[in-house]
Amino acid sequence: MTEQPVRRLPVAEVAPVLDAARSAGLWHDESRAVIFHDLARMEADLGRLHAAFPADTLHTVAIKANPVVRLLAAVVERGAGLEAASWEEVELARAAGCAPDRIVFDSPAKTDAELRAAAELGLWINADHEDELRRLDAIGVPAGTQVGLRVNPGSGAGSIGFTSTVSADSKFGVPLERAAELVARYPVVRGLHVHTGSQGVGLELIDAAVNATCDAAAALDLDWVDVGGGLPVRYTDADPEPPTLDDWTAMLSRTTAWGTRRIVTELGRWVQAGRGWLVSRIEAVKDVNGVRTMVVHAGADMFLRRVYQPDSWDHEMVVLDPDGNPKAGPAEPTTVAGPLCFSGDLLAVERPLAHAERGDLLLIRDVGAYTLAMWSRHCSRGLPPVVGHRGTDVVELFAGEDPGDVVAFWS
Numbered sequence: 001m002t003e004q005p006v007r008r009l010p011v012a013e014v015a016p017v018l019d020a021a022r023s024a025g026l027w028h029d030e031s032r033a034v035i036f037h038d039l040a041r042m043e044a045d046l047g048r049l050h051a052a053f054p055a056d057t058l059h060t061v062a063i064k065a066n067p068v069v070r071l072l073a074a075v076v077e078r079g080a081g082l083e084a085a086s087w088e089e090v091e092l093a094r095a096a097g098c099a100p101d102r103i104v105f106d107s108p109a110k111t112d113a114e115l116r117a118a119a120e121l122g123l124w125i126n127a128d129h130e131d132e133l134r135r136l137d138a139i140g141v142p143a144g145t146q147v148g149l150r151v152n153p154g155s156g157a158g159s160i161g162f163t164s165t166v167s168a169d170s171k172f173g174v175p176l177e178r179a180a181e182l183v184a185r186y187p188v189v190r191g192l193h194v195h196t197g198s199q200g201v202g203l204e205l206i207d208a209a210v211n212a213t214c215d216a217a218a219a220l221d222l223d224w225v226d227v228g229g230g231l232p233v234r235y236t237d238a239d240p241e242p243p244t245l246d247d248w249t250a251m252l253s254r255t256t257a258w259g260t261r262r263i264v265t266e267l268g269r270w271v272q273a274g275r276g277w278l279v280s281r282i283e284a285v286k287d288v289n290g291v292r293t294m295v296v297h298a299g300a301d302m303f304l305r306r307v308y309q310p311d312s313w314d315h316e317m318v319v320l321d322p323d324g325n326p327k328a329g330p331a332e333p334t335t336v337a338g339p340l341c342f343s344g345d346l347l348a349v350e351r352p353l354a355h356a357e358r359g360d361l362l363l364i365r366d367v368g369a370y371t372l373a374m375w376s377r378h379c380s381r382g383l384p385p386v387v388g389h390r391g392t393d394v395v396e397l398f399a400g401e402d403p404g405d406v407v408a409f410w411s
């Protein structure tokens with residue numbers, strides 16, 4: 001049994017970290033919003049992940065969850081590789097010091113030039129469809145190139161259609177039934193790749209998809225199986241209790257791949273989501289049609305999924321005093337509005353929150369994955385800085401953008 005990790009930073013630890021960030025000049029009176037990332041707990045999670053798998057497993061972390069290069073470098077230093085969903089992410093992986101043979105290149109839209117460069121570098125390449133295999137053949141990849149075929153076992157969708165990837169109508173991969181025919185036609189294929197979806201996929205669905213893929217890889221005598229990512233996390237009490245690392249490895253260890261083929265993993269959210277937390281200054285508090293409404297410095301620019309699909313995505317929020325201590329007192333229905341110029345830019349509607357004044361802080365939890373990474377330029381506000389911490393040792397991971405950076409971006 002692996003020790004259960006703390007799900008996220010206890011609120012009592014926020015004030016000391018803020019204090020340390022203030023001393024280091026990383027949080028100050030003019031700060032609008034800063035993202036913090038708990039490196040110590042992330043690193044401990046990676047240690048648990050490595051310990052739970054056969055020694056030759058290649059654990060890659062999905063860059064798309066959080067592409068901050070210094071954060072990726074911390075992941076690489078802990079022995080993980082990186083999963084890249086675009087050529088730009090391959091370059092991010094290299095900038096983070098990841099060895100090419102520990103980078104998995106997944107994308108349903110790879111150009112010939114990218115495929116050639118990937119093969120020359122010695123990346124793991126997961127082909128998404130038959131034409132990509134044909135193009136790899138034509139390019140003539142060097143012997144030993146790790147080429148996988150992404151398959152879709154058609155196991156069904158999870159609770160969030162947008163992020164489910166093994167339903168029959170998913171745009172990814174080839175139907176699993178075609179794997180035998182394609183592996184016979186393209187001997188360059190050495191492994192199979194499956195990714196069940198990201199959040200909203202329960203262990204049963206992952207089990208069905210991964211098990212079917214492992215059986216196919218064994219039947220075709222392939223060397224490895226990339227089981228993807230998708231281990232869900234819990235954002236609020238309304239989310240179902242997610243499977244633990246132990247549940248996941250127990251499930252995987254019952255597959256035909258465990259101990260017989262090399263396993264590749266591509267977790268993103270499980271590694272990063274709970275480790276990130278955002279503190280925004282509450283810039284305004286006003287009455288909107290009788291509802292107390294606070295305006296904060298992060299909205300649909302950083303929380304795209306929350307704002308545009310509020311029924312599927314949510315975050316817990318806590319009102320803090322200016323020093324970062326939770327505010328006491330009875331909760332009152334409060335709407336949390338972002339800074340962008342449309343009425344729908346809301347992070348919460350009439351949510352019970354402690355009484356807030358201008359100058360207090362709002363803590364938004366579980367922001368380590370698919371938030372900053374999905375930044376939208378609407379209204380051209382600069383990206384917030386990211387500060388890593390191990391306990392109260394703080395380090396700048398990303399400087400954020402000042403207005404000059406934004407002008408440079410659009411110039």
Ligand SMILES: Cc1ncc(COP(=O)(O)O)c(C=O)c1O
Pocket residue numbers: 062064065083106195197198199228229230231266267268269270369
């Ligand atoms: C191919 C692939 N692998 C891995 C991941 C990471 O998923 P998660 O962050 O849910 O673990 C994704 C996410 O979309 C993906 O598309």
